[in-house]
Amino acid sequence: MDFSLTEEHLMIRDAARDFAKTELLPGVIERDEKQIFPDELVKKMGELGFMGIMVDPKYGGSGMDTISYVLIMEELSKIDASASVIVSVNNSLVCYGIEKYGTEEQKQKYLTKLATGEFVGAFCLSEPEAGSDATSQRTTAIDMGDHYVINGTKNWITNGGRSDVYLVIAQTDREKGHRGINAFIVEKGMEGFDIGPKEDKLGIRGSDTHTLQFNDVKVPKENRIGEDGFGFKFAMKTLSGGRIGIASQALGIASGAYELALDYSKVRKAFGTEICNHQAIAFKLADMYTEIEAARHLVMKAAWEKDKGLNHDMSSAMAKLYASKVAMEQTVEAVQIHGGNGFVKEYHVERLMRDAKITQIYEGTSEIQKIVISRGVIKN
Ligand code: CAA
Numbered sequence: 001m002d003f004s005l006t007e008e009h010l011m012i013r014d015a016a017r018d019f020a021k022t023e024l025l026p027g028v029i030e031r032d033e034k035q036i037f038p039d040e041l042v043k044k045m046g047e048l049g050f051m052g053i054m055v056d057p058k059y060g061g062s063g064m065d066t067i068s069y070v071l072i073m074e075e076l077s078k079i080d081a082s083a084s085v086i087v088s089v090n091n092s093l094v095c096y097g098i099e100k101y102g103t104e105e106q107k108q109k110y111l112t113k114l115a116t117g118e119f120v121g122a123f124c125l126s127e128p129e130a131g132s133d134a135t136s137q138r139t140t141a142i143d144m145g146d147h148y149v150i151n152g153t154k155n156w157i158t159n160g161g162r163s164d165v166y167l168v169i170a171q172t173d174r175e176k177g178h179r180g181i182n183a184f185i186v187e188k189g190m191e192g193f194d195i196g197p198k199e200d201k202l203g204i205r206g207s208d209t210h211t212l213q214f215n216d217v218k219v220p221k222e223n224r225i226g227e228d229g230f231g232f233k234f235a236m237k238t239l240s241g242g243r244i245g246i247a248s249q250a251l252g253i254a255s256g257a258y259e260l261a262l263d264y265s266k267v268r269k270a271f272g273t274e275i276c277n278h279q280a281i282a283f284k285l286a287d288m289y290t291e292i293e294a295a296r297h298l299v300m301k302a303a304w305e306k307d308k309g310l311n312h313d314m315s316s317a318m319a320k321l322y323a324s325k326v327a328m329e330q331t332v333e334a335v336q337i338h339g340g341n342g343f344v345k346e347y348h349v350e351r352l353m354r355d356a357k358i359t360q361i362y363e364g365t366s367e368i369q370k371i372v373i374s375r376g377v378i379k380n
């Protein structure tokens with residue numbers, strides 16, 4: 001067993017760390033406050049290869065492994081979890097979904113642009129009546145011979161107002177239940193495809209979340225992904241990798257908050273000494289470090305399994321469940337270590353605390369991760 005990172009991994013991590021500090025940090029408070037989507041920064045992340053990290057270079061990607069993806073996600077998320085969710089959705093849901101299950105034509109037409117950041121992608125599974133209960137899709141995609149007609153509503157869609165390519169899950173044959181669900185590539189601007197207003201959120205406010213409406217949207221048959229009826233499995237398989245992205249986002253939020261709390265505790269004085277010398281604070285730091293390290297091991301194990309081509313349904317669910325819990329708990333502790341300063345924006349930890357909460361909700365709530373894990377445990 002080897003826990004060390006390669007030279008290449010260390011270089012990638014340092015490049016992401018440097019980008020986060022020099023490019024993401026300066027405007028992060030304003031983007032959060034005003035809910036500004038970081039258009040220019042997305043372009044820069046595309047130039048650095050962060051929008052298609054694991055995509056084969058023949059499709060314009062960086063050809064890196066999932067460990068590299070985790071390292072980049074952690075570094076971006078330490079500073080700006082809004083930017084990192086844009087990266088996560090584009091990489092592990094949209095690029096991965098098309099590269100793994102799409103046709104060569106779909107890869108040439110869409111993946112080549114998504115992998116370079118020229119296009120941004122969105123993944124549209126959730127609906128007002130089908131969140132955790134994802135097989136209850138109400139959006140329909142009726143087979144009309146050479147095309148499908150899509151009708152329905154998707155909600156909570158990340159990158160919803162800024163994407164060029166939308167992967168849309170919809171029900172084609174209700175009688176077949178989840179085996180009658182399909183996944184489609186829908187392009188921005190297709191007739192009948194409308195983007196609703198932006199959500200005003202607690203956290204990840206620099207990311208873009210919208211409800212989408214589909215009114216008789218004609219989608220060519222060649223835009224279906226996989227065999228007829230593969231759509232639900234497509235979503236589940238893709239989400240198994242996506243959850244590694246969100247687990248690394250949670251890991252980054254937790255470690256970003258920890259680093260700020262550690263630095264602060266070494267300079268802030270109370271009762272004649274730096275507060276890190278009070279055991280109550282030192283023990284908080286010890287717990288934070290230990291739990292973040294445990295989360296990192298789970299996330300890396302899931303990434304390693306994915307890179308080895310092993311089933312990672314359970315490991316990604318465990319990584320997301322645990323890392324998101326650590327992010328929520330440890331960002332609260334980071335605010336506490338900052339005292340009153342933790343409660344104001346310029347110290348960053350209050351934002352990290354607000355951002356942490358979403359990691360327990362999207363890409364499957366913590367309760368849903370426990371369903372996945374418990375089913376795996378019982379089956380094995
Ligand atoms: N791989 C392959 N197939 C899978 C699978 C997997 N990981 N998980 C389930 N399936 C298959 C099952 O085998 C079954 O098929 P068969 O009947 O042919 O065997 C079919 O899918 C239905 O599975 P279940 O019976 O287990 O379905 P269920 O109704 O009990 O639901 C669930 C399972 C795990 C709870 C699922 O509904 C789920 O994951 N819900 C959460 C939805 C979610 O994660 N949404 C995220 C939206 S994207 C997002 O959030 C992005 C973002 O924020 C940034």
Ligand code: FAD
Pocket residue numbers: 089122123124125126128130131132133155156157158159201204209358361362363364365366367368
């Ligand atoms: P519900 O399913 O209504 O759940 C409500 C509560 O009940 C939760 O606590 C849940 O865990 C619990 N619960 C439900 N069923 C069970 C059960 N069987 N056992 C125990 N507890 C249960 N979706 C996309 O498709 N694409 C996106 O890009 C996307 N981005 C998002 C961005 C943001 C900011 C947000 C808030 C959401 C996003 N989502 C996206 C949607 C997200 O995946 C869903 O919100 C999530 O899956 C939960 O669904 P729900 O909100 O309908 O909650």
